[in-house]
Amino acid sequence: GESVGLHLPTLSVQEGDNSIINCAYSNSASDYFIWYKQESGKGPQFIIDIRSNMDKRQGQRVTVLLNKTVKHLSLQIAATQPGDSAVYFCAENRGGNNRKLIWGLGTSLAVNP
Amino acid sequence: NAGVTQTPKFRILKIGQSMTLQCTQDMNHNYMYWYRQDPGMGLKLIYYSVGAGITDKGEVPNGYNVSRSTTEDFPLRLELAAPSQTSVYFCASSNQLSTEAFFGQGTRLTVV
Numbered sequence: 001g002e003s004v005g006l007h008l009p010t011l012s013v014q015e016g017d018n019s020i021i022n023c024a025y026s027n028s029a030s031d032y033f034i035w036y037k038q039e040s041g042k043g044p045q046f047i048i049d050i051r052s053n054m055d056k057r058q059g060q061r062v063t064v065l066l067n068k069t070v071k072h073l074s075l076q077i078a079a080t081q082p083g084d085s086a087v088y089f090c091a092e093n094r095g096g097n098n099r100k101l102i103w104g105l106g107t108s109l110a111v112n113p
Numbered sequence: 114n115a116g117v118t119q120t121p122k123f124r125i126l127k128i129g130q131s132m133t134l135q136c137t138q139d140m141n142h143n144y145m146y147w148y149r150q151d152p153g154m155g156l157k158l159i160y161y162s163v164g165a166g167i168t169d170k171g172e173v174p175n176g177y178n179v180s181r182s183t184t185e186d187f188p189l190r191l192e193l194a195a196p197s198q199t200s201v202y203f204c205a206s207s208n209q210l211s212t213e214a215f216f217g218q219g220t221r222l223t224v225v
Contacts, residue, residue, distance in 0.1 A: 008153050034212055043117075043203050043216030044156070089155055097163075099144055099207060099214070100171060103155030 008087060010108045019077040021107045023090035026071065030092035034101065035064060035075045039086045047075070047088075077109075085111045115139050119204050119217035126194040126224045134189040134220050136204030144207045145187040146171075146214065147179065149200040156203065162187055194224045 013019050025033065032051045036044035048059045050066050050073075057064050063076040073090050087108050091101040120135045138145065143164045148156040148171075158171030162181040176198060178190040187206075191198060201221050207214040 032212055041219075043205070043219055044214075045216070046213040049212045091155075093212070097209070099146075099212070100158060100161065101156075101214075102172075103157070105153075105155050 008106050008108045010110065012110045012112060013080050015080060015082060015111055015113050017080055019075075019080045019084070019109060019111075021075045021077075021088050021109065023073040023075075023104050023107075024071055025073060025090070025092045025104075027092060027094050027102070028068070028071070030094050030102075031096065032093045033064075033066065033073050034091045034093070035062075035073075036089045036091060037084075037086045038089065038106070044089060080109075080111050082111045082113060085109055117204055117206055117215050117217040119202075119220050121220060122218065123221045124223070126191075126222065128194060128196065128224060130194050131190070131192050132194070132222075134191075134202055134204075134222075136187045136189065136217060137185050138187075138204075138206040138215070139185065140206060140208070140215065141184060142206035142208045142215075143184065144209065144214075145181065146205045146207075147177070147187070147189045148203045148205065149173065149198075150203060150219075151200050159189065159202075191222075196224050198222065199224045 034049040035047040038044045050057045065074045087106045089106045091103045117138045146161045147159040160179040162168045205214040205216045
């Protein structure tokens with residue numbers, strides 16, 4: 001889930017391993033969820049989204065799982081590479097067509113060569 | 114395409130000063146957003162716009178104003194800068210057919 005405070009949760013993995021980044025959300029009415037990647041000194045970059053009526057969605061090397069029963073979202077990255085090192089944010093859309101996203105705290109992913 | 118362009122990249126303001134953060138996009142997106150990101154935190158929505166002439170408040174609008182006179186431009190105005198407004202500001206845009214938002218490189222603002 002998400003932690004509160006100034007210290008980002010950190011996940012450290014070996015290059016080539018799979019990574020799993022978790023996120024808890026609070027609003028059952030959110031209609032979609034998005035994962036963003038933010039590299040140091042840059043703006044966030046879209047990775048993948050999932051609608052609330054789906055349980056799983058796959059992209060290139062990434063899979064997002066949605067468990068509405070426990071309000072939990074996860075991002076799985078296969079064969080993690082050094083270029084995957086970044087902070088990963090989940091965001092939920094509570095604003096319908098207005099796209100008013102509520103962002104989580106973020107998880108810092110460090111990939112060790 | 115340039116995407117979303119923000120200026121300036123860095124700025125130091127004194128308490129009480131005012132400034133405008135510029136944001137322009139060349140993707141003909143209807144939706145534009147301003148976020149702030151404090152150290153070690155996620156993004157918080159300040160203001161957003163669903164089209165030219167339409168703006169609305171986000172989570173943390175106090176101390177800021179916006180305007181949207183054209184589709185391309187969405188400036189953010191700080192009237193009386195306060196230390197609590199020290200942050201990194203991101204502008205983003207998206208179209209109505211996609212959930213993907215495109216972000217600028219950010220403006221790092223320090224109020225002293």
